[in-house]
Amino acid sequence: MNASDNATTILIHLAGGVALLIWAVRLVRTGAMRAFGVSLRQALQSFTRNRFAAFGSGIAVTMVLQSSTATTLLVSSFAGRDLIVPAMALAVLLGANLGTALAAFVISMDLGWVWGLCLAVGVALYLGHEAMDRARNIGRVLVGIGLILLSLIELNAAAAPLAQSPTFRTVLGALSGEPLLAVLVAVAATWLTHSSIAVILLIATFAASGLFPPATAIALVLGANLGNALIPVLDQIGAPAAQRRAAVGNLLTRLILVAALLPFAKPLSAWLNALPGPDARLAIEFHVGLNLIGALIFLPFVGPISALVGKLMPGQKSADAVVKPRHLDPSVLDSPTEALAGAMREALSLGDRVEAMLHDTMQMIEKDELKLSRAIAEADDGVDAIHESIKLYLVKVSRNELSEAESRRLLEIITLITNLEHIGDIIDKNLRELGEKKIRKRYAFSPEGLAEIRDFHQRVASGLRLALNVFATRDVALARQLFAEKAPMRDAERHATESHFERLRSGRPESIETSAIHLDIIRDLKRIHGHAASIGYPILESANALRESRLKADEEAKPEVKLAPATQPGR
Known part of the structure; x- marks a missing residue:
């Protein structure tokens, strides 16, 4: 050599x-x-x-x-x-x-x-x-x-x-x-x-x-x-x-x-x-x-x-603290179980913020409170900041050797915060602007139209709360309930659209001037519910409760019972 x-x-x-x-x-x-x-x-x-x-x-x-x-x-x-x-x-x-x-x-x-x-x-x-x-x-x-x-x-x-x-x-x-x-x-x-x-x-x-x-x-x-x-x-x-x-x-x-x-x-x-x-x-x-x-x-x-x-x-100043994560402790990154628990708490806190944004949006649309528009926009900035903090924190956690259960939990947290961030964007970029347009143009929904929007909003808000509960409990029955709500939501959207067009055909002036806003609000609320339902996917997948394209029926999820062949009675 x-x-x-x-x-x-x-x-x-x-x-x-x-x-x-x-x-x-x-x-x-x-x-x-x-x-x-x-x-x-x-x-x-x-x-x-x-x-x-x-x-x-x-x-x-x-x-x-x-x-x-x-x-x-x-x-x-x-x-x-x-x-x-x-x-x-x-x-x-x-x-x-x-x-x-x-x-x-x-x-x-x-x-x-x-x-x-x-x-x-x-x-x-x-x-x-x-x-x-x-x-x-x-x-x-x-x-x-x-x-x-x-x-x-x-x-x-x-x-x-x-x-x-x-x-x-x-x-x-x-x-x-x-x-x-x-x-x-x-x-x-x-x-x-x-x-x-x-x-x-x-x-x-x-x-x-x-x-x-x-x-x-x-x-x-x-x-x-x-x-x-x-x-x-x-x-x-x-x-x-x-x-x-x-x-x-x-x-x-x-x-x-x-x-x-x-x-x-x-x-x-x-x-x-x-x-x-x-x-x-x-x-x-x-x-x-x-x-x-x-x-x-x-x-x-x-x-x-x-x-x-x-x-x-x-x-x-304390005002700056509202957009800072509170539960992402860098000192426990080497302990994935504790780190994921902190990320879970922060993700649920993020869900509370998005839920408050959804509530404020309905208040703004229903009561013409323009001052809520700025608060919603600032809240979305906070949602984006916390989403980014959780995401980067999870990247650091993922560098550890994770058990199968820890890997699943990490995926569930990522799924939750991604969908919450999308919901926040829909509220800020779409619903908030639609509310502003209605207020600035001094439009007013018909009593029936406002009732439809209010009912649809309540359904979506309930779905979001259920999604957060599914994430917190990892309960398969609740996840099935969340997923099963998609079909009634489609029916509710179709019913609201048909009712709105019926009022248009009857020549209702309020319905005519708010038609585009009304339909867009229903559409965006439906999109929010879709993101909320997606939060339950990882829990259902881990329980093998999903088909490739839709939820398994209860009967299909039950184990198959095979009966023994009948025998001739003895003579």
């Missing part, structure tokens, strides 16, 4: 080791969240009576989750709902910083054969239990830990030859004289991987192999810490200010530490090298020391720091 092939092989092994490390850290985080998510959230809420308890809970939770980002998102969601005061939230995050450093310290120890034991036990637990079982998720955590340890062995094996490569040393040597560039590279790497533990372990492995000097390793560790604090700030852009303040306060403390220590990277590396202990662990030990010192410095000042961030980030 020539030198070029050898270098290619080493780089492939290196890339595979890095990918395995990133994936393994994610396995540990998702497994821990699914197995202990509820308990960890309760612990964070319970142990925030004072800054020391909050600090300790941050350490413990982060060491279990292997992710300070996950802890930050949890705490941010609590702060956004006023379940934890800002100062205590910041104390938890200072603990999370130290917790992720301690997790990296433990993992980086020479544990030898432990990776094999973790994989063997983890795979046995994972394959031996059902998808929703806690033991299965504990197995997932053990598999992740085993793969982390295995990836570090692979990285060490691949990095050793690279240390002898002049080309690779030249590339990495460019970072040696540019500590600020090293910080930015580490920030970018941490953001791309969304895992400071993976980046820190990678830095430590490369530094131990001699790929760059200790001063560069320190600069890279500073950058990884800064990137780790930056991730939750960027992930929560657009969230309410109260939810983002703790993460911003934590980022501020990291910026101060980096600015204070970066100019002294070389003296720090020389001092650390003079300490007893193996030089190979310099990056890991500096990472722990950095976060320990940061906690000692900033923990006494969590109150003033939180107050400063509060002044820099005042809350938005």
